[in-house]
Amino acid sequence: MKLYELVGKDKTQGFSPYVWRSRMALAHKGCTVEMVPLIFTEIADVEGANAKTVPILEHNGTFITDSWNIACYLDEQFPDRPPLFNGAQGKAQANLFNNIFFYNLVVPLFPALVGDIFNVIDDRDRDYFRTSREARLGKSLEEAAAQQEDYLAQFRKQLWPYNQTLKAQDYFDGASPAYSDYIMYGLFQWAKGVSPCQLLNTDDPLHDWRARMDDLYDSLGKVIKPRG
Amino acid sequence: MKLYELVGKDKTQGFSPYVWRSRMALAHKGCTVEMVPLIFTEIADVEGANAKTVPILEHNGTFITDSWNIACYLDEQFPDRPPLFNGAQGKAQANLFNNIFFYNLVVPLFPALVGDIFNVIDDRDRDYFRTSREARLGKSLEEAAAQQEDYLAQFRKQLWPYNQTLKAQDYFDGASPAYSDYIMYGLFQWAKGVSPCQLLNTDDPLHDWRARMDDLYDSLGKVIKPRG
Numbered sequence: 001m002k003l004y005e006l007v008g009k010d011k012t013q014g015f016s017p018y019v020w021r022s023r024m025a026l027a028h029k030g031c032t033v034e035m036v037p038l039i040f041t042e043i044a045d046v047e048g049a050n051a052k053t054v055p056i057l058e059h060n061g062t063f064i065t066d067s068w069n070i071a072c073y074l075d076e077q078f079p080d081r082p083p084l085f086n087g088a089q090g091k092a093q094a095n096l097f098n099n100i101f102f103y104n105l106v107v108p109l110f111p112a113l114v115g116d117i118f119n120v121i122d123d124r125d126r127d128y129f130r131t132s133r134e135a136r137l138g139k140s141l142e143e144a145a146a147q148q149e150d151y152l153a154q155f156r157k158q159l160w161p162y163n164q165t166l167k168a169q170d171y172f173d174g175a176s177p178a179y180s181d182y183i184m185y186g187l188f189q190w191a192k193g194v195s196p197c198q199l200l201n202t203d204d205p206l207h208d209w210r211a212r213m214d215d216l217y218d219s220l221g222k223v224i225k226p227r228g
Numbered sequence: 229m230k231l232y233e234l235v236g237k238d239k240t241q242g243f244s245p246y247v248w249r250s251r252m253a254l255a256h257k258g259c260t261v262e263m264v265p266l267i268f269t270e271i272a273d274v275e276g277a278n279a280k281t282v283p284i285l286e287h288n289g290t291f292i293t294d295s296w297n298i299a300c301y302l303d304e305q306f307p308d309r310p311p312l313f314n315g316a317q318g319k320a321q322a323n324l325f326n327n328i329f330f331y332n333l334v335v336p337l338f339p340a341l342v343g344d345i346f347n348v349i350d351d352r353d354r355d356y357f358r359t360s361r362e363a364r365l366g367k368s369l370e371e372a373a374a375q376q377e378d379y380l381a382q383f384r385k386q387l388w389p390y391n392q393t394l395k396a397q398d399y400f401d402g403a404s405p406a407y408s409d410y411i412m413y414g415l416f417q418w419a420k421g422v423s424p425c426q427l428l429n430t431d432d433p434l435h436d437w438r439a440r441m442d443d444l445y446d447s448l449g450k451v452i453k454p455r456g
Binding site: 086087088089090091092093094095096097099100102103104160161162164165168169171172173174175178180 | 320400403
């Protein structure tokens with residue numbers, strides 16, 4: 001198995017939140033995988049994948065694109081290993097969570113991180129990144145970076161229900177981590193991989209949860225080193 | 229079984245979103261229940277319940293308060309009937325959804341409805357309701373009512389992930405409704421029971437979902453008549 005991921009100047013610091021979901025999902029299933037680092041402008045060139053984004057999973061000559069499809073594929077291919085989804089109903093609940101998560105956490109965090117991302121990406125990606133992201137933001141990367149604290153404040157307000165949930169249960173999926181936890185963890189790996197900003201207070205239940213997630217699978221997530 | 233609910237001047241139009249969760253949950257479990265209408269200022273007087281809010285479920289001399297506790301109780305008491313939660317992991321996912329739902333949908337909708345609620349409640353509740361809700365709002369009921377359209381616009385923005393989810397699955401819990409659907413349905417029953425305002429566009433996937441929810445259990449939810 002190969003998992004194509006996204007990197008910047010440092011090829012060991014893959015920062016895509018969606019790749020991190022798949023990386024944790026593969027570890028959850030006990031799959032060993034070769035990581036293949038790509039920069040943004042190399043993704044479209046992966047022969048046979050027909051992909052615009054990472055993660056891309058290559059398995060027995062088949063390419064699976066999109067982190068959601070990869071999770072579904074892993075549960076289908078390896079039904080005897082620990083499930084990522086709690087059956088069909090659990091998959092539906094995870095899909096609901098995934099959509100809520102995108103809208104309420106990914107979208108608000110993106111403008112807070114975009115200036116930092118620009119600083120870590122490969123020089124060959126800079127034109128592509130500036131053009132595509134400024135169109136999405138409706139402002140320059142520098143204008144977004146100047147408002148980072150405001151964006152972070154907006155983002156942090158959205159953490160209430162997640163901290164609240166972790167007062168009643170150890171993981172978002174209950175007593176042990178599963179795909180909802182990997183969705184959430186990818187967000188923090190993304191921020192950690194590109195920015196010195198602190199998303200959490202040390203007394204947030206999420207802070208303790210993240211430390212426990214960092215310890216999973218031989219501390220897989222700790223390959224990302226804190227910045228700044 | 230008795231389910232204590234909240235009503236205003238019209239004792240047939242119970243409008244508590246939390247009672248509606250329990251009402252649908254009881255129907256899901258195939259339980260018949262006697263509804264006991266209360267006004268706000270009668271709730272604390274239910275002997276033996278020690279409750280400040282509805283729903284209150286009375287079963288074999290035991291009182292269970294809080295809609296979440298009632299759902300857990302029903303799955304424990306009636307394990308052979310259709311489950312509300314998909315096991316322990318499903319309950320954890322529903323708890324996560326419940327917290328997100330409260331923060332992103334209930335909290336924004338409350339100020340949009342508060343003026344309309346004041347108009348339907350029993351006269352004996354008016355002083356209590358005004359005092360407690362104005363303290364929560366930080367403004368008068370009339371000021372909140374004057375901003376209803378702004379509040380509704382804020383609320384409707386939050387519906388994106390829910391509409392998006394229903395493009396991929398029939399119910400929030402997958403192929404058939406379960407407790408996450410009843411959480412959501414309670415919100416719409418609340419609004420319908422107190423206000424003529426329209427929360428949804430007719431082409432929203434939520435609009436079709438709500439119509440299917442209205443048809444469940446001999447059209448139980450249609451006991452609430454549209455206002456205005």
